[in-house]
Amino acid sequence: MNKMKLFFFILISQIIIWGVLHNLNLNLAVQLDQLEEQKNQLSDEIQRATIKSAQLTALNYLKQEADRFQLKQIDKITQTDYSPLAFSQDK
Amino acid sequence: MFLVYLIWSIAILSRLFYWQIIAKEKFFSIAENQITKIEEIKPLRGRIFTIDNFPLVLNQDKYLLYAWSPQIEENFKDILKKIATIIFPSNEIGEENEAIKTLAENYFKQSQKKWFLIRRHLSEEQKNQIETLNIKGLSFEKESVRFYPEASMAAQLIGFVGYDEMGNQKGYFGIEGFYQQQLSGFAGFKKSSGGILKWLDSRGEKQFQNGRDLFLFLDRSIQFIIEEELKKGIEKYQAKGGWVVVLNPQEGSIIALAAFPSYNPEEYYQYPYYLFVNPVTTESFEPGSIFKPLIMAAAFEEKVVSLQTKCNICQGPVKIGEYEIKTWNDIYHPNSNMIEIIKNSDNVGMVFVAQNLGLKKMLDYFKKFNLTEKTGIDLQGEIAPPTRAAKDWSPVDLATASFGQGIAITPIQFITAFNSLANGGKIIKPRVVEKISDGEQSWFTNKEIKSQVLSFETCQTMVQILENAVEQGEAKWAKPKGYAIAGKTGTAQIPIAGHYAEEKTIASFIGFAPAENPKFTMLVSLKEPSTSKWGSETAAPLWFSIAKRLFIYWGIPPNGQD
Numbered sequence: 001m002n003k004m005k006l007f008f009f010i011l012i013s014q015i016i017i018w019g020v021l022h023n024l025n026l027n028l029a030v031q032l033d034q035l036e037e038q039k040n041q042l043s044d045e046i047q048r049a050t051i052k053s054a055q056l057t058a059l060n061y062l063k064q065e066a067d068r069f070q071l072k073q074i075d076k077i078t079q080t081d082y083s084p085l086a087f088s089q090d091k
Numbered sequence: 092m093f094l095v096y097l098i099w100s101i102a103i104l105s106r107l108f109y110w111q112i113i114a115k116e117k118f119f120s121i122a123e124n125q126i127t128k129i130e131e132i133k134p135l136r137g138r139i140f141t142i143d144n145f146p147l148v149l150n151q152d153k154y155l156l157y158a159w160s161p162q163i164e165e166n167f168k169d170i171l172k173k174i175a176t177i178i179f180p181s182n183e184i185g186e187e188n189e190a191i192k193t194l195a196e197n198y199f200k201q202s203q204k205k206w207f208l209i210r211r212h213l214s215e216e217q218k219n220q221i222e223t224l225n226i227k228g229l230s231f232e233k234e235s236v237r238f239y240p241e242a243s244m245a246a247q248l249i250g251f252v253g254y255d256e257m258g259n260q261k262g263y264f265g266i267e268g269f270y271q272q273q274l275s276g277f278a279g280f281k282k283s284s285g286g287i288l289k290w291l292d293s294r295g296e297k298q299f300q301n302g303r304d305l306f307l308f309l310d311r312s313i314q315f316i317i318e319e320e321l322k323k324g325i326e327k328y329q330a331k332g333g334w335v336v337v338l339n340p341q342e343g344s345i346i347a348l349a350a351f352p353s354y355n356p357e358e359y360y361q362y363p364y365y366l367f368v369n370p371v372t373t374e375s376f377e378p379g380s381i382f383k384p385l386i387m388a389a390a391f392e393e394k395v396v397s398l399q400t401k402c403n404i405c406q407g408p409v410k411i412g413e414y415e416i417k418t419w420n421d422i423y424h425p426n427s428n429m430i431e432i433i434k435n436s437d438n439v440g441m442v443f444v445a446q447n448l449g450l451k452k453m454l455d456y457f458k459k460f461n462l463t464e465k466t467g468i469d470l471q472g473e474i475a476p477p478t479r480a481a482k483d484w485s486p487v488d489l490a491t492a493s494f495g496q497g498i499a500i501t502p503i504q505f506i507t508a509f510n511s512l513a514n515g516g517k518i519i520k521p522r523v524v525e526k527i528s529d530g531e532q533s534w535f536t537n538k539e540i541k542s543q544v545l546s547f548e549t550c551q552t553m554v555q556i557l558e559n560a561v562e563q564g565e566a567k568w569a570k571p572k573g574y575a576i577a578g579k580t581g582t583a584q585i586p587i588a589g590h591y592a593e594e595k596t597i598a599s600f601i602g603f604a605p606a607e608n609p610k611f612t613m614l615v616s617l618k619e620p621s622t623s624k625w626g627s628e629t630a631a632p633l634w635f636s637i638a639k640r641l642f643i644y645w646g647i648p649p650n651g652q653d
Contacts, residue, residue, distance in 0.1 A: 047151060054146045054240035059315040 134276030135235055136260060137302030139249060141311040142525060148249060148267075151238040154218045154231040156209040158198065163228035168195040170226055171209075177220045178210045212236055243355045245314055247369040248348045248523065250471065251356035264367050266305065266523060268471030273527055276302035306526045308344035313337060316640045318349045321615075324633035325351055329621035330598075333630075334371050335637065336506050338612045340603055342538055343510070343519030345468075346611060372468060375476035375499040376616075379583025380419075380436045380626070381601045382495025384553055385508055387429060387444055389456035391549045395447040398552060401426045402443040409439050411487045416442055419582070433560045436580065438494045445493030450484055453492065459544040460508035461518050462500050468521040469536070476500060495583060496591075506601065506614045512553045513577070513603035513612045516545030553577075558606045566600065566631030571639045573649025577609075578602020578634070580626035585619070595619050598626035600634040610645055613637065 055061060110118065139148040156178065158167065171191045179190055198207050211234070213221075218231055237252050250265030262271040279299025317335040325333055334350040350370050354362035368374075390396045406425035408417045418438050424431060432440030445453060457463055457478070465475040476499040479488075491497035503521060511518050520539040527534045545553075557577035561570055566580050581599040584591035599616040603609035615634040623629055641647075 044152070050146075051149060051151055051238055051240070054149060054238075057145065058240040058242075059244070059311060060242060063315075 130281045132279040132281060132299040133235070134278055134299050135301045136237070136252065137270075137274040137276065137304045139266065139274075139305045139307065141307055141309045141314070143311055144306075145311045146240055147245065147307070147309070147311070149238045149240065150235045152215070152233055153211070153236045154213045154215070155211050155234050156213055156218075156221065156229060156231055158207040158209055159228050159230055160202070160205045160207060161228075165226070167198050170229070171195055173224060173226065174209075174221055174229075177217050178213060180217075237357065239355075239357055241311070241315075242357075243353055244311075244318060245309060245348065246353045246356050247350045247367070247371075248309070248345075248470065249356060251359040251367070253359065262471075264472055265369060265470050266307070269469050270305060270524065270527075274302040274305065276300045301529075303527050303529045305524050306528065307523055308339065308342070308346060308525045309348075309523070310346050312644060313641065314347040314349065316644070317347045317637055318351075320633060320637045320640070321349050321351055324615075324617060324629070324636075328598075328617055328623070328629040328633075330617040330629070331619040332370070333615070333617040334502060335616075336371055336502060336614045337641075338506055338510055338521065340510055340513040340609045340612045341519075343507070343521045344525070345521060345523045348523075368472060369470060371502045372470050372473040373501065375474070375501055376597055377497065377499060377583045377586065378495040378505050379581035379597065379599065380438075380494055381505070381509070381579050381581030381599045381614075382498075383433060383436065383441050383493070383581075384512060384557060384579050385456070385460060386441060386448065386453065386493050387433060387556070388512060388545055388549055388553050389453065390444045390448045391429075391552055392456075392545050393448060393452055395449075395452075396429060396444055398429055398556075400447075401428055402432060402437075402440045404443050405432075405437060405439050407439075409442050409490070411442070411490050412485070414487045414490075416487075416490055430556050430559050433556045433579065434563050436494075436560075436564070441493040442490040445489050450481065450489050453489065454481055454484070456544070457498075459518070459542060460511070461541060462498075462504050462508055466503050466507045466521050467539075468503055469523050473503065474501060475504065495581060502614060502616060506612060509601050509614070510603075510612045511544050512550055512557070513609040514550075515547050516543055516550050518542045518544055554606050557602065561602065565625070565627035566635075569632035569635045571635055571642065571649075574604060574638070574642060574647075575606040575650055576602050576604040576635075576638065577606040578604075578631075580631050582624060582626045594624055596624040596626075598624065598628075598630040600626055600630040602634060602638075604638055604642075605647060605650065610647060611641060 135150055138146060138150065140146055156174075158170075163170070168191065171194055175191055194209060201207060209229075213231075221229065221231075248265050250263055250267035250269075252260050252262050252267055255261040260275070262268050262274055267274065277300045279297045281297075317337060321333055321335050324330070332351050335347070336345065337347040338344070339346055348369075348371055352366060354366040359367065387396075402424075403426070405423060405427045407423050408415045410416075416438055419436060422435075423439065424435055424437060427435065427437060427440050429444075431437070432444070448456075463475065463478045465473050467473075488497055507518060507521055518541040520541055522536050522538070524536055526536065554577045557579060558575055560580075561567065561576045561578050564580065570576060579601055581601070583597045583599070584593070585595040585597060586592075587595065597616055597618055598620050599614065601612075601614045603612040613634060615630045615637070617630050617633070620629040642649075
């Protein structure tokens with residue numbers, strides 16, 4: 001009789017442990033799934049941001065902007081008017 | 092009643108027997124397909140950066156639109172008409188109609204296939220627009236494609252990514268082709284169930300590995316400068332094309348390399364095949380007078396001439412067999428010394444030098460200068476033009492080779508050889524990639540000195556001669572004031588069907604600066620310039636205008652010459 005009790009006690013304990021572990025496992029799987037989802041979203045955002053930043057720092061784009069602001073190349077600057085020093089006055 | 096019950100029970104049992112025993116495998120596989128997927132994990136292709144860490148090539152997600160014919164409910168041509176304005180945003184109705192017609196024809200021709208590719212490289216916006224139309228049978232696959240922030244910058248150096256016969260991405264030409272294995276990475280697969288079950292059941296996984304990133308020696312700003320100047324030069328001198336190569340003399344690294352006409356690697360399929368080929372590594376050309384310094388350096392190294400040696404055949408044209416060799420302007424300079432021969436770019440003077448050197452030694456130096464084999468640059472498609480055996484050389488061949496005609500080499504072979512004059516006599520293998528990185532670890536490429544071909548003294552003598560050639564030569568008018576530049580102009584006639592075309596030339600200038608402690612060696616060539624056929628009037632001013640910008644970029648001060 002005692003052996004039967006022990007058997008059922010161990011069996012029930014194992015079922016409970018299995019249940020708890022399986023539940024933890026499922027929770028972990030759900031969390032991992034959510035994290036992967038987040039990771040994918042963040043990767044997409046990083047990719048978009050990287051491309052945007054590369055577009056904004058591309059030399060062709062900067063050249064267009066420089067032309068828009070009428071910036072001069074250093075070797076084209078021949079007049080002192082372009083130098084910041086030209087605006088300083090002796091006191 | 093019992094009989095009906097019995098028949099009904101037998102029918103149910105038979106059906107269960109069929110499902111569970113006879114058709115077990117079939118249903119098992121259907122069920123397996125529904126819950127377990129073998130998912131291929133495609134690696135991301137490695138990115139390419141310049142030495143200053145700016146991206147030249149990145150990846151971006153695009154979408155591939157396909158039709159799954161079992162689910163198509165409408166006429167396929169009508170479907171295409173509905174999505175035409177979205178997938179062909181060019182607004183050119185004629186082109187659109189033609190494309191729709193071709194697609195529809197192909198679809199009906201391949202009707203036995205269920206999967207049919209409609210269009211690649213659609214943006215997320217285009218995908219969303221198509222999805223709102225809610226057309227059954229159309230689906231998308233995400234695909235990672237190349238993105239070039241600098242558009243076609245260094246296109247022929249980088250190459251492009253196309254597809255192989257299996258539809259997998261593959262790099263062609265330039266760096267993309269040469270480093271295909273490093274850039275492509277390894278695909279993996281995952282046999283897993285959908286949703287959260289994949290975390291509980293990850294049987295049979297194969298790890299994937301993203302491609303490695305490449306960091307080039309290329310300087311983005313200098314690349315921009317040379318491309319801008321080369322375009323301007325080609326327009327100004329009405330040339331058919333051209334190339335510029337900027338090399339680090341001590342490292343053999345490629346600082347910038349441009350060739351025109353070029354193409355946009357993002358839309359490579361719209362350009363003819365010949366534009367993909369980088370002329371710097373694959374085009375054999377006769378260098379012309381820019382070759383003279385190499386022959387003279389060999390003669391100095393062999394001590395068959397010295398700075399004081401006088402040319403005793405320079406008083407007029409020289410006759411070799413049935414051929415008569417003249418100077419480029421038919422003006423002769425009797426008793427010229429070596430400095431004057433290079434300054435005047437004197438063909439007859441060079442024949443004198445070559446005759447003193449002799450055929451055997453000259454051919455030895457071709458080998459030592461690495462002109463008979465590939466340089467080994469890390470770009471796909473490099474060639475080495477075939478060379479003649481010593482027994483096939485006649486005296487006139489020796490004479491013409493001394494001024495760079497009758498021999499064929501590639502521009503990269505030539506600049507590698509000429510660079511030895513700038514770096515103290517070393518032939519250094521040219522390199523494009525500085526390091527390869529997987530994000531955690533980096534592998535640096537090594538500098539490879541192939542040989543020490545010239546002594547330091549010979550190089551110093553040549554620097555003196557080449558500096559004088561720039562100061563006193565034909566192109567002196569264009570030289571930036573205050574800078575010591577060692578260089579040589581060249582105008583090579585182009586052989587067509589066994590004869591030289593008088594007006595068709597490749598005009599070049601090669602040089603390094605500052606002459607005593609060079610920061611760069613640069614070759615500029617223009618193909619068939621129309622405003623003038625001479626290198627001194629086209630390639631040389633272009634070289635100087637680029638050099639001027641490089642001096643400013645690097646902050647190299649003038650040394651007070653002039």
